[in-house]
Amino acid sequence: MTVTKTNASRLRHLQGKRVFMEDFGCQMNKNDAELVVGRLGRAGWSRAERPEEADVVLYYTCAVREHAEERIYGRLGHLKRLKKERPDLVIGVMGCMAQNQKERIFERAPHVDLVVGTSRFEEIADFLADIEYQDRVVALDQGEVAYERDIHARPVRHQAYVTVMRGCDKFCTFCIVPFTQGRERSRTPEEIEKEVRALVDDGVQQVTLLGQRVNTYGLDLNRGETLATLLQRLESIPGLGRLQFITSHPTHIDETLMRVIRDHPVHSRYLHLPVQSGSDRMLRIMNRGHDVESYRRTMDMVRRIVPDMSLATDWIVGFPGETDEDFQASVRLQKDVGFQTSFVFKYSDRSGTKASRSMPDDVPQAVKEERNQILLAQQRAISEELHRGRVGTEHTILVEGRSKRDASKWFGRTSQNWIVVFSAERDFTGQFVRVRVTDATALTLFAELV
Ligand code: SF4
Structure with missing residues (x-):
């Protein structure tokens, strides 16, 4: 073959x-x-x-x-x-x-x-x-990728994803990515800037920079580049309306990065920072490289510098050996931080990972499901409370198209990635509009055009 x-x-x-x-x-x-x-x-x-x-x-x-x-x-x-x-x-x-x-x-x-x-x-x-x-x-194999793209070939006209790095050096015990994607390899900032400029010239308003551990962007280039310097390089491209990045790891979120985000309105106020567990014991077994205290400190720092930052995270429930006490620590952390969004995953054995090789998948399915439901329910309550407090406030949203639930309405997203549904006489898809929030549920803000 x-x-x-x-x-x-x-x-x-x-x-x-x-x-x-x-x-x-x-x-x-x-x-x-x-x-x-x-x-x-x-x-x-x-x-x-x-x-x-x-x-x-x-x-x-x-x-x-x-x-x-x-x-x-x-x-x-x-x-x-x-x-x-x-x-x-x-x-x-x-x-x-x-x-x-x-x-x-x-x-x-x-x-x-x-x-x-x-x-x-x-x-x-x-x-x-x-x-x-x-x-x-x-x-197969992990040879270099050329990243050449057809600028015009994308399903949504007003937004685009740009891969800025591939691979991950972290080796969390549950994760297959370092084995399938290899070590971290960053593209040069010049190449990324060229691609973003071409996309913006072609009508793109919002660019999302992608990397498995995007906040370690540039470290492997050994020329002083970081995610912060990349954001600064891209932030003033004429015509670019919003710039965001996913996904980050808690160990490389620093004050410099947050100040760059704070100081330019193009940067999205949305930070997805997966924590996976609120238990130090589990974080150690997962080889996450941080503990709960340092995660809390990071979140405090983020909020101090960018007070309107919306925080999202990932959780794994039922990781091998997770006790009820470990899980309760996750419940506490979720409540204390007050995330806007939680993505909850029930642990499943992935062959090829360290967890698969050396840790029996010993939490019963019913317990995983119960823990999943507990975190989802608490998140719903937190999200709803946060969203209700936004009724009466005004926001700029990027309109994405017709509402999926009600085709007579439109929807878009704020800089914080909140979904906003509103009525309008005409199609504003791909444009920024100003709205005032009139009602809220856990997942959605309802608004009128200002
Ligand atoms: S979970 Fe994220 S940081 Fe950990 S190994 Fe996978 S890609 Fe890397």
């Missing part, structure tokens, strides 16, 4: 083909999937809305949770019949699950033709050309 480089003439006969792409997992996957579709678009391909209409079906996969992997195997299972009817249909699995499971994918889904790891997606057109001459193509 070797992969050879192809040339333009080999690609020519692939022109006019149609690709169906579905992505799973994080924003970085979404962005990489867009890059793949954009790249194929440049080779003359168009996008199919359904697998049945496609010549090539690609899944951009996630290995972080078992649930996502099972959904992907479910999708692949459904394609078996289609592949039988149309043996020339090409089915490909890309991204983290491809990198992690490698040829095991062929064992569970022998009708798959293509397995492409996390850093080879830029070569997709080559691999699809290779498939014409080979039964299967497997392209």
Whole structure:
């Protein structure tokens, strides 16, 4: 199963083909999937809305949770019949699950033709050309990624994601990312600036910088670059309305970064800082590299410097060995910090991680579910109280489109990432408008145009 480089003439006969792409997992996957579709678009391909209409079906996969992997195997299972009817249909699995499971994918889904790891997606057109001459193509490893993108190929006109680094050096015991994405590699700030300027020139209002541990951006470049210097470099690009970044790790949030955010209105007031647990014992077992006290101090510092910062976090419930006492510490921390948003995950064993190798998944499913519900319920109460206190206040929102619940209304987001639903006579999608909050629930603010 070797992969050879192809040339333009080999690609020519692939022109006019149609690709169906579905992505799973994080924003970085979404962005990489867009890059793949954009790249194929440049080779003359168009996008199919359904697998049945496609010549090539690609899944951009996630290995972080078992649930996502099972959904992907479910999708692949459904394609078996289609592949039988149309043996020339090409089915490909890309991204983290491809990198992690490698040829095991062929064992569970022998009708798959293509397995492409996390850093080879830029070569997709080559691999699809290779498939014409080979039964299967497997392209793994963590070579450098070129990050060349088609600026115009993106599903939403007014916002775009820009990957600024890949990989993670942290090795949290539950996480597969360092194994599938490799060590931290930052792009140069010059290259990132060029991409952001091109996107803004093409109508993008909001840019989200992506990295698995985005707040360590630049450290591997060894030239004094940090996330703070990158934000400063980008903040004054004419036409850029909002700049944000995900996802951060608690150990590299410092005062300098917060002051940069405070000092320019383009920076989003939204900080997603996963804590995972409120118990020092669990944080140690998870190898998170911080304790509860330092996390609390960081949050206090953030609020002192940027008082209107909205805080979001992630929790894992039912991590191996988590006692009720450990869990109660999480409940306390959630209440004390008063997060606007919590993403709660029930622990599931991910093969390839340290936890999978050495820690039995010993918390019963029913206990995980109960803990999940407790954190979700407390979060709902905190969010609702915070949101109710915002009734009567005014905000600038970036309008994203029609409300998903009520098509007669519109919705957008504040700088703090709060969702705002409002009525308007005309379509303001992609524009900033000013609104006054009139009502609130835990998840949504309702507002009128000012
Ligand atoms: S810092 Fe994040 S990406 Fe890195 S190992 Fe930990 S959880 Fe995974």
